[in-house]
Amino acid sequence: MQSCYNMHVTQGPERGVxxxxxxxxxHEQGARGWTDEELRARTGIARTTVDRLRGGRRxxxxxxxNALADxxxxDLTEAHRLAGRTPVPPAAPTDGEGTPRVSAREAILRDPAYTxxxxxxxxxxxxxxxxxxxxRRT
Structure with a gap:
């Protein structure tokens, strides 16, 4: 069994998005005392996928x-922000009339009407x- 307590802070290019x-x-895995196998069993996400979060480019x-956050x-919005899946708000482009445009992803995450x-x-x-x-583009 592999534990998550061997994590360490890295510097430089090893940090992914x-x-x-x-x-x-x-951190949350360690706080619960879950092994990598327990995390995989609860989420269906392989340890290698979790490890790729550390240095991945995308x-x-x-x-x-969603699986890991659940x-x-x-918090789902916080998880997507931490994972680099939401744009940073202030620099949003505007349409011709000065109304800010937001991505579909950002709109979904921000709309309080959705569960x-x-x-x-x-x-x-x-x-x-x-x-x-x-x-299709490639």
Whole structure:
């Protein structure tokens, strides 16, 4: 069994876009005393996927973030922010009339009318569309 207590802070290029989320996941996992195997059993997310959060160049999928956040009681909006899945607010582009434009992901995460389950479903669909669009471009 592998424990999460061997985590350490890294400097430089090893930090990926979701490093802060990786650190929070490992912190919450350690606070619960869960092994990597227990985390995988509760989330369905492999240890290698969790480890990729540390140095990955792209944000993880909504499914990965949602599963880990649910199991570890991390606020969904906070989890997506830590994972690098939401844009930083103030620099939002505007339309021709000065109205700020927001991404579909940001709108889903910010709209209080949706439940966490509805957000998860919409973010999963958005991931599918984004992946299809990337595949079509290449």
């Amino acid at each position: 979701a490093y802060d989320f990786w650190w929070r996941v490992r 944000p993880p999928t909504a499914r990965v973030v 199991a570890l009681d991390i 966490d389950q509805q957000r998860r479903t919409m973010l999963d669909l958005l991931d599918i569309f984004e992946q299809a669009n990337r595949s």
